[in-house]
Amino acid sequence: SQKIEQNSEALNIQEGKTATLTCNYTNYSPAYLQWYRQDPGRGPVFLLLIRENEKEKRKERLKVTFDTTLKQSLFHITASQPADSATYLCALSGGSGGYNKLIFGAGTRLAVHP
Amino acid sequence: EAQVTQNPRYLITVTGKKLTVTCSQNMNHEYMSWYRQDPGLGLRQIYYSMNVEVTDKGDVPEGYKVSRKEKRNFPLILESPSPNQTSLYFCASSPGTSGGGHDTQYFGPGTRLTVL
Numbered sequence: 001s002q003k004i005e006q007n008s009e010a011l012n013i014q015e016g017k018t019a020t021l022t023c024n025y026t027n028y029s030p031a032y033l034q035w036y037r038q039d040p041g042r043g044p045v046f047l048l049l050i051r052e053n054e055k056e057k058r059k060e061r062l063k064v065t066f067d068t069t070l071k072q073s074l075f076h077i078t079a080s081q082p083a084d085s086a087t088y089l090c091a092l093s094g095g096s097g098g099y100n101k102l103i104f105g106a107g108t109r110l111a112v113h114p
Numbered sequence: 115e116a117q118v119t120q121n122p123r124y125l126i127t128v129t130g131k132k133l134t135v136t137c138s139q140n141m142n143h144e145y146m147s148w149y150r151q152d153p154g155l156g157l158r159q160i161y162y163s164m165n166v167e168v169t170d171k172g173d174v175p176e177g178y179k180v181s182r183k184e185k186r187n188f189p190l191i192l193e194s195p196s197p198n199q200t201s202l203y204f205c206a207s208s209p210g211t212s213g214g215g216h217d218t219q220y221f222g223p224g225t226r227l228t229v230l
Binding site (some may be wrong): 008049 | 118142145147154155156157158159162164168172173204206216218219220221222223
């Protein structure tokens, strides 16, 4: 079955450093990959979408890469700030999984320390 | 303000007592879905709807029902709740172009359900 893996351990980094989060997937060939941010007790909020034919996407301090050969996406936050502390979810859709459903990973918690 | 609303936000109930969680969106979205979120398991899709009167099962539909009689509303029904349905539930909507799954999803604030 389709499986998405995100590091279950929290990522702790110092303010100003670059945070890098990983999303690996198996038994799936998605056409789209999305990243969401979720704060405690709140619904996820969309951050970025990248298509299978795109290698990299940027938005302000955020950068996403999508390697369909490695079946992996990396999510980078440059110049991180304490306000970036949250759980980050990756989600896949399209391709072999169909275009009607979005499959989420369990998320990685990021803590940025002053 | 564009938003997805859910009610109630918190609910404690007992086994077997039917309940409905409402979801409404004001963005004229065609695609709506329900997820449950459990620690370590992430968001799992329960049901989705691509338009009025069109619904389909997600990955964990057992024990749940949905209906889509109006475009803006997508209620989640638990006919006979059990303790294993204790979870955090999210409703989401998206424009629904070409399937809906790959659109940006707009999530509601969540409903924390406890079944005793």
